[in-house]
Amino acid sequence: MSPAAIGLAGMGILLVLLALRVPVAFAMFAVGFGGNAILNGFPAALSLTASESFTLASSAELIVVPLFILMGNVATETGMSRRLYDAAYATIGSVRGGLASATVIGCGGFAALSGSSVASALTMGKVSLGEMDRFKYDPRLSTGVVAAGGTLGILIPPSTGFVIYAILAQESIGRLFLAGVLPGLLLLGMFVLTVSILCWFFPKMGPAGPKTSLRDKARGIAGAAPILTIIVLTIGGIYGGLFSPVEAAAVGAGLVIIFGFIGRTLTLRGLWNATRDSVVTTSTVMLILIAAHMINPFLALSHIPQTIGGFLSGLDLPAVGILLVIMLCYLVLGCFLEGFAMLVLSMPIFYPIITQLGIDPIWFGVLVVLTLEMGLISPPVGVNVFIVKSVAKDVPIGKIFAGVMPFWFAMLVTLGLLVAFPQISLFLPNSMIN
Amino acid sequence: ETLKLAHWVPPAHTLTKSTIEPLKNGVEADTNGDLTIDVFPGGELGKGPLEQYVRAVQGVADIVWGLQGYTSSQFPRTMVSELPSVLPDGKAGYDILWDAYDAGQISGEFPGTVPLALWLSEPNIFIMKDRDIRKPEDLKGLKIRVSGSAAAAIIEALGATPVQMPAGEIYNSLQTGLIDGVVTGASAVADFKLDEVANSYTIGAPLGRISFYLVMNKAKYDSLSDASKKAIDDHSGRKLSASAEEGWNAKAKATVEALKATGDNTVIELSDDDIAAFGELTVPVTQKIVSEIGAEDVYATMTGQ
Amino acid sequence: MLSAINKLADRLIGLSAVLGSIGLIVEVMVILVDVTGRYFGKPLTGAQDISQMTMVIIVFGGMALCDKLGGHISVDIFEYFFPPRVLWLGDVIAPLLGGVIFCGIAWTVWESAALSRMLNLATNIIYLPKAWFQYVVVVLSAITAFGMFTRALGIALSGKPVSHQLDKAI
Ligand code: NA
Numbered sequence: 074m075s076p077a078a079i080g081l082a083g084m085g086i087l088l089v090l091l092a093l094r095v096p097v098a099f100a101m102f103a104v105g106f107g108g109n110a111i112l113n114g115f116p117a118a119l120s121l122t123a124s125e126s127f128t129l130a131s132s133a134e135l136i137v138v139p140l141f142i143l144m145g146n147v148a149t150e151t152g153m154s155r156r157l158y159d160a161a162y163a164t165i166g167s168v169r170g171g172l173a174s175a176t177v178i179g180c181g182g183f184a185a186l187s188g189s190s191v192a193s194a195l196t197m198g199k200v201s202l203g204e205m206d207r208f209k210y211d212p213r214l215s216t217g218v219v220a221a222g223g224t225l226g227i228l229i230p231p232s233t234g235f236v237i238y239a240i241l242a243q244e245s246i247g248r249l250f251l252a253g254v255l256p257g258l259l260l261l262g263m264f265v266l267t268v269s270i271l272c273w274f275f276p277k278m279g280p281a282g283p284k285t286s287l288r289d290k291a292r293g294i295a296g297a298a299p300i301l302t303i304i305v306l307t308i309g310g311i312y313g314g315l316f317s318p319v320e321a322a323a324v325g326a327g328l329v330i331i332f333g334f335i336g337r338t339l340t341l342r343g344l345w346n347a348t349r350d351s352v353v354t355t356s357t358v359m360l361i362l363i364a365a366h367m368i369n370p371f372l373a374l375s376h377i378p379q380t381i382g383g384f385l386s387g388l389d390l391p392a393v394g395i396l397l398v399i400m401l402c403y404l405v406l407g408c409f410l411e412g413f414a415m416l417v418l419s420m421p422i423f424y425p426i427i428t429q430l431g432i433d434p435i436w437f438g439v440l441v442v443l444t445l446e447m448g449l450i451s452p453p454v455g456v457n458v459f460i461v462k463s464v465a466k467d468v469p470i471g472k473i474f475a476g477v478m479p480f481w482f483a484m485l486v487t488l489g490l491l492v493a494f495p496q497i498s499l500f501l502p503n504s505m506i507n
Numbered sequence: 508e509t510l511k512l513a514h515w516v517p518p519a520h521t522l523t524k525s526t527i528e529p530l531k532n533g534v535e536a537d538t539n540g541d542l543t544i545d546v547f548p549g550g551e552l553g554k555g556p557l558e559q560y561v562r563a564v565q566g567v568a569d570i571v572w573g574l575q576g577y578t579s580s581q582f583p584r585t586m587v588s589e590l591p592s593v594l595p596d597g598k599a600g601y602d603i604l605w606d607a608y609d610a611g612q613i614s615g616e617f618p619g620t621v622p623l624a625l626w627l628s629e630p631n632i633f634i635m636k637d638r639d640i641r642k643p644e645d646l647k648g649l650k651i652r653v654s655g656s657a658a659a660a661i662i663e664a665l666g667a668t669p670v671q672m673p674a675g676e677i678y679n680s681l682q683t684g685l686i687d688g689v690v691t692g693a694s695a696v697a698d699f700k701l702d703e704v705a706n707s708y709t710i711g712a713p714l715g716r717i718s719f720y721l722v723m724n725k726a727k728y729d730s731l732s733d734a735s736k737k738a739i740d741d742h743s744g745r746k747l748s749a750s751a752e753e754g755w756n757a758k759a760k761a762t763v764e765a766l767k768a769t770g771d772n773t774v775i776e777l778s779d780d781d782i783a784a785f786g787e788l789t790v791p792v793t794q795k796i797v798s799e800i801g802a803e804d805v806y807a808t809m810t811g812q
Numbered sequence: 813m814l815s816a817i818n819k820l821a822d823r824l825i826g827l828s829a830v831l832g833s834i835g836l837i838v839e840v841m842v843i844l845v846d847v848t849g850r851y852f853g854k855p856l857t858g859a860q861d862i863s864q865m866t867m868v869i870i871v872f873g874g875m876a877l878c879d880k881l882g883g884h885i886s887v888d889i890f891e892y893f894f895p896p897r898v899l900w901l902g903d904v905i906a907p908l909l910g911g912v913i914f915c916g917i918a919w920t921v922w923e924s925a926a927l928s929r930m931l932n933l934a935t936n937i938i939y940l941p942k943a944w945f946q947y948v949v950v951v952l953s954a955i956t957a958f959g960m961f962t963r964a965l966g967i968a969l970s971g972k973p974v975s976h977q978l979d980k981a982i
C-alpha cells in the first residue's frame with residue numbers, strides 16, 4: 074500500500090471507531106499511533122506518544138485553557154454569569170432569540186481578548202449554556218451558538234491562527250490582524266442574522282421574554298456590574314501592556330475569585346468544587362488536542378497533502394478555480410484535522426501555488442482561517458463541538474452538530490462573500506498599512 | 508534509502524538554502540540517488556522545538572535541526588560559545604565550536620547522535636520599541652524578553668528586567684508595551700515580524716550569539732553503507748557549518764540594511780567607547796558563568812588562548 | 813474483591829484530582845505574583861518554567877476523574893441503530909482502549925524520563941528537572957489506566973450498556 078492509501082485507510086478507520094462510540098480522543102490517538110507505527114516504525118510511534126503528551130500538556134500557549142475554564146466556572150458559581158444573563162434578558166430578552174444573539178456578541182467580545190477558539194468556546198460555554206437553559210432556549214440553539222461563536226476567536230484579532238499563518242507564509246502579522254477585523258464583524262453579523270431567522274421560523278428555539286421597562290434594564294445592567302468590571306479590566310490590561318493574553322486568563326480568574334469572596338458569593342468549598350471541575354474539563358480538552366497531534370505526523374508521513382498539491386498544480390483552471398478547489402480541500406481536511414495541525418501540514422504545499430497564481434496572500438490568509446473555523450465545527454472531528462459537549466454534558470453530541478449546521482452554512486455564505494469581494498478583507502490592511 | 512530530516516520553521520527560512528539544500532543535494536548527487544533526504548518542515552513530525560534532539564535520539568526523525576538554547580541544561584559547555592566576547596574577532600563561530608568538539612570538550616553533550624553541523628548566529632542586538640539604547644544607563648528598568656538563564660544574567664547585569672515569554676508572544680508584547688525590547692540576532696527580526704512593532708535597533712554591544720546544531724541519529728548513521736557514510740561526511744562538518752553560518756550572516760546583513768532603508772526606524776551603531784561601556788558589564792557575566800560550570804578548558808579553546 | 817478494587821481506584825482517582833486542583837490554584841497564584849511583580853520591576857524568576865510544568869500536573873491530574881465521570885467525549889449519533897448488546901460491547905471496549913493508551917503513555921513517558929536524565933533536560937531559567945514532571949505523568953497515567961480497566965470490568969460484569977439516549981439522540 075502506498076503511504077497515501079495508508080493515510081486514507083487511517084481516516085476510514087477513524088470514522089468507523091467514532092461511529093462505534095469510541096471516545097474521540099481514544100480513536101484519534103489509536104489511529105495516529107497506528108499510522109505512525111506503520112509509516113515510521115514502532116519505536117518512532119512510541120517516542121511520539123511520550124513527546125506529544127508532554128509537549129502539549131506543558132505548552133505555554135495552552136495554559137489559557139484551565140485558567141479560562143476556571144474563570145467561567147467561578148463566574149457561574151458566584152452567580153456572576155446569572156446576573157450577566159439577567160442583564161442581557163432585561164435588555165434584549167423580549168426579542169426572539171435575543172439571548173442567543175447576545176451570546177454571539179459576547180463571543181465576539183471574548184475573541185477580542187483571546188487568540189484561541191478553544192478558550193473562547195470553553196469560557197463562553199461555561200458562562201452561557203446554563204443561563205440560556207434557564208430561559209428555556211432550545212439546547213440545539215444555545216450549544217450551536219457557542220460552538221460557532223467561539224470560532225470567532227481566531228478571526229477577530231488577536232489570533233493564534235493568523236500568527237501561525239503569518240510565520241508559515243512570511244507575511245505581516247499586523248496586516249493579517251487588520252484583515253480579520255471586517256470579516257470577523259461580518260461573520261458575527263451573519264451569526265446574529267442566523268439566530269434571528271431560526272427563531273423567526275421556530276419561535277420555541279429562543280422564546281421571547283416579557284417587555285421590560287427602562288428601569289428594569291438599568292437594574293439588570295447594574296447587577297452585572299462586577300463581571301462587566303472584570304471584563305473591562307482584563308481587556309484593558311492586555312491592551313495597556315500590563316499582561317499578555319495568556320496571563321489575562323489568570324488575572325481574570327483571580328479577579329472573579331476575589332470579587333466572589335468580597336461579595337460573599339463564593340465559599341472555599343465552592344471554589345474547590347469549581348477548581349476540580351475545571352481540572353476535569355481541562356483533561357477532556359487536552360486529551361483531544363494531544364490525540365489530534367498524534368494524527369498530524371501520520372498525515373505528514375502519508376504525503377497526502379503533497380499528493381493533493383501535485384494534483385492541483387496539474388489542473389488546467391483559472392486562478393479563482395484553483396482557489397475554490399483549495400477551499401474545498403480545506404473544508405474536507407477540516408472534517409478530520411484539528412485546525413492548526415491542518416495549517417502546518419497544508420501551507421508548505423498550497424502556499425507556493427497561491428503565490429504563483431498571483432493571489433493576495435493576506436486575502437488567502439483570511440479565507441484559510443475562515444475554513445479552519447468551519448473545520449472546528451464540522452463533523453466528525455469538530456473540536457469546538459467536543460468542547461461545548463465537555464461543558465454541556467447532558468446534550469447529545471448529535472444535537473450539537475445539528476445545532477451548529479445553520480451556523481456552518483452562515484460561514485459558507487460568508488466565505489462566498491469574502492471570495493467574491495476581496496475588499497472586505499483587504500480594505501483595512503491596505504488603507505492603514507502600506 | 509531515505510533519511511527523514513525534521514525541523515519546525517517554514518520551508519522559506521534561511522535554514523533551507525544555507526543548510527538543508529547543500530546537504531541534501533550533495534548527498535543525493537554523490538550516491539546517485541541511493542541515499543535521499545526527505546524534509547519535514549514546520550514541526551510536521553511532532554510539535555515543539557524542545558523535543559527536537561530527543562526525536563533524533565529515538566528515531567522519529569533521522570536528522571534534526573535545533574537550538575542548544577531551547578534545552579540549555581543539556582548543553583552548558585557548548586553554550587559557552589554564545590556568551591559575550593567569547594568569539595574572537597576575525598574567527599568564525601563554527602570553527603570555535605568544532606575546535607572544542609574535536610578536542611573532546613563538548614562532544615559529551617551530544618549522546619546518541621552524530622553532529623552534522625554546529626554554528627553560531629550573527630551577534631545579538633537590541634530590538635526596541637520607542638526606546639533608543641546608546642549607553643547601558645538607557646536600559647535601566649526596561650523590560651527585555653529573554654529565553655534562557657545566561658541571557659537573563661546579561662540583561663540583569665545591564666540593569667534591565669528580564670522577562671520570560673514564548674517566542675510567539677513577542678510580537679503582541681512589544682506592541683502593547685508589555686516588554687520594551689528583545690535581545691536576539693538581526694536575522695530573527697523577519698522570522699517573528701518584529702520589524703512591524705519595533706522601531707529602534709542598537710548594534711555592536713557584546714550581547715553574545717545563538718548557537719545551532721544539525722544532528723543525525725548515530726545508530727542510523729552507523730547502519731549506512733560506506734559509500735553513503737562518505738557522502739554524508741563529505742557534505743557535513745565544518746564545510747556545512749560554514750555554509751549555514753554564512754546564510755545567517757547574509758540574512759542579518761540584509762535585514763539591517765532593510766531596517767536602515769525604512770525611514771521610521773532608528774538604527775544605532777555603537778562607537779568603540781560605547782561598546783566598551785557595555786562590555787564592562789556583560790563580559791564579567793561570561794567569566795562568572797564559565798567558572799560556575801567549570802568550563803575553563805572550553806573557554807580557552809574557543810577564545811584561542 | 814471487586815469492591816475492594818473499586819474502592820482503591822476511587823481513592824487514587826480522588827487523590828489525582830486533588831493534585832490537579834492544587835496545581836490549578838498554584839498556577840493562578842504564580843502568574844498573578846509574576847504579573848504584579850513585573851509591574852514593580854521584580855517579576856517572579858522562572859514563572860513560566862513553573863507554570864508550564866504545573867500545567868502538566870493539572871492536565872494529567874484530571875484524566876482519571878474525567879474518565880470516571882464519563883467525561884471523555886464520544887459521538888453518540890449512531891447509538892440509535894445499534895442493539896443494546898453492541899452498545900454494551902462498545903462500552904466495555906472504550907475504557908479498555910483508553911486503559912491501553914494510558915498504559916502506553918505511562919510506559920513511553922517513563923522511557924522518555926530516563927532519556928531526560930541522560931540528557932540532563934530541565935526548564936530553561938530555573939532548571940526544574942524535566943524527569944520529575946515526567947514521573948508525575950507516569951504515576952497519574954498509571955492511575956488513569958487502572959481506573960479505566962476497573963470501569964471496563966464493572967461494565968463487562970453488569971452486562972448492560974452504560975448510557976442510552978435513544979429518545980433524544982438528535
Ligand atoms: Na481573537
Ligand code: NA
Pocket residue numbers: 407408409410447448449450451452453454455456
Ligand atoms: Na472538523
